[in-house]
Amino acid sequence: MTDTVLDVRGLSCPLPVLRAKKKLDTLPPGATLTVIATDPGTVRDFESLCRQTGHLLLDSREEGETFTFRLQRAG
Template sequence: MTDTAADTLLDVRGLQCPLPVLRAKKALNALASGQLLEVHATDPGAVPDFKSLCAQTGHVLERQWEDGEVFGFLIRKS
């Protein structure tokens, strides 16, 4: 978890590319601009995928971390 409270938590642990990003896109579409989505993934490919997602869509990757085998992302919807 993060110090900043997310509006939505998306658990995509165990899913492989491209499912984590596709599910995150769907979750982001349901959020209002400025809201936060926290994602937990186990696919190492999620790291570059979420960076690309944010670069392409204008969403802000506020924080990225690794906790054991879990990769975490905090994304602010643009």
């Protein structure tokens, strides 16, 4: 189950990942964040974010021009 949804459709790199990081920092450990984006670069950006911060990328999917990522805040 997702605790928070962040809609960053229409924003370009680096804004989607920066806004997601800022939102994750406000969530309690173990909470999940679903991010909805349209920038194709976010696929690579969210993988990097998780590697660098310890947050988990639970899943990601692409539907047309929309990308959805489910992240879990590191504990």
